[in-house]
Amino acid sequence: MGTITNIERDVVDQATANLKKIGYLNDIEVITSKTDSYDFNVTIDGHGFACMVKNSVTKNNFGFVLSQLQEITRKENLPVLLITKLISPNLMDELQANNINTLDVSGNTSIIHDTLRIVIKGEKSIRQQATLATPGRLFKDAGLKFLFGILTNPDMINYTYREMQEIVDVSLGSITNSMEDIEENGFLIKNGNKRVLSRRKEIIDRWVIAYNEALKPKLFLTRMSFNDNIPWQSVQLAGDTYWGGEPASYLLNGFLLPEDFMIYTREKIGQLVRSGLRPDESGNVFVYNKFWKSNNSNILVPRLLVYADLMGSGYNRNIEAAQKLAKDGL
Template sequence: MEKDRQRTASKVMLTRVKTALKTVLGKRITIRIAADEHRQPTLTLGMNAIFTVEVKEKGLKNVTPLLALWPHTTAQPWVLVTAYVPDEMGRQLRQHGLCYADTAGNAWLQHPDADLFVLVQGQPRPRKEGTATTAGRAFRKSGLRVLFHLLTQPDLVRQPYRTIATSTDTPVATVGQVMLDLIQQGFLLDEEPRQLLRRDELTQRWVAGYGDTLRPHLLSQRYRWLDADQATGGWQNQPLGAVTLWGGEPAATLLLDGFLVPEFFTLYSTATRPALMRQLRLVPDPTGSVEVLAPFDQRLNFHNPTSPCVPPLLVYADLLLSGDARNREVAQKIYARYLHHPA
């Protein structure tokens, strides 16, 4: 578990450093990072300036301990990648011939086999990454919609931005802003193959954003069953049609093979309300046990076109946001079966 945490933290650090270097160097030089669990990561600038990377998560206070641990005999020059290198520390590292790059964009890079010299100093210490109360572009309304698709379609994150835009019905420029925000917050590794990082944390951020930003603005109406027996049996056999899906408790019942007996029925539907009332035999009732929501996305069953349920991520969110202790327990079962990703 600790090794997985360290590996993820290193990927986050590398992604932030790459983003910072791109910002300060612009398009004058290409920057690539290769990192996998079997090899020491590398940083490539331009065509052939390849550095072997040593990641230090914690800030540097003294260069001496680093000198004792620094590897010397390697085929490629080494570069220290860390959160922040103050100017005085940078001067000491340069004095000892140690290349470095940090998440603020400060860097000193020299390569003996390439016509390359980079020196950037004086960049201020970066602000701490966003928290659940500081929403970047990825956690605003349009970003949450894009993020919902990225979390529920595992291969989508590796597609070109234009494909992601088409799949999420979002402008390409917005997709670019959302992806950049995810990179800067350490949730996206911007290397081939592109991948989401800290998925469990990202899932919780999405749920919080959904509850605060998306769900309160969904058109919601309450009903009761015309036939009260529908609540205890038979609701599963209702002909929902192509534009109506179960969420919340009934979806959890179906996803967990009957583990839960639903007491409150959530539906997401784009059908007209009169048509839905006729189809499902519903009666308007402000205190009824059936809630019909207009979905925040028109294609909530893209994950499985034959499923009568919204994706497990949305089911999980509905259960947690209900505030019901029983539903929180069921939400954890949904999470464990469908959503959990090792670090």
């Protein structure tokens, strides 16, 4: 998984120390992995695990974490163990349902493998210590909007700053800062007068997590429901309004039958009411402010945003649909 940091080693040491204390276990050994597939080899009472370390696991990054753990399972002939500072009991259960073992630094444990069964719940969380690394400007609001423009329109990287501003809804100053940050982070390759975005997959992975954690909550407008006896497919979205999330995924490839619905719009709520929706605080239609300037030629948000919506949901069915979407190209 790359070079092991002191922070990651500290997380493992603290978690295993608490497991020994709370679970009355003495036979735990931790060795740095010799492969890039995972971080550590952990042996507990004679049972070996391929271990990956994460600072925290939340609903917003759960899809990525699960995908990485499943990839380790496919590659290695070992059961997989996730060690993290912070994870909710529900997500720990979700991982166990996918045959992924989990241990957090407080000692909460869900390890079920062969004859080994360790389930410890209710230990006090150290949420205050599990803060994520502070993102730079590039992965905050304006930077996220700018990156969305670059990722969905690769030619934009060679536009003038004023031309970029016609596509992304941010100031010229923010565009200047974002271009500086892209270069400083090594995401930009210069070839003569041409600029090319590099490490695109890494940028997408980081963008999706940061978008769901930082920007998307600020875009939320309201919840609605479909009018009685109106199938969702018959709703005619008008003006600057687009399907995202599950309905967009379904319309792209038919793989996922939508249960929750996302709409991105710059129209008034009254326009959505005229389209066949009604305000409903517990409705399954989630309405968000459209944060980019350019208009699509169809009724769907860009594929990258569909992918981000699905991955950020934390639901297995949506994560599977997102992975299929990614294989077809973002």
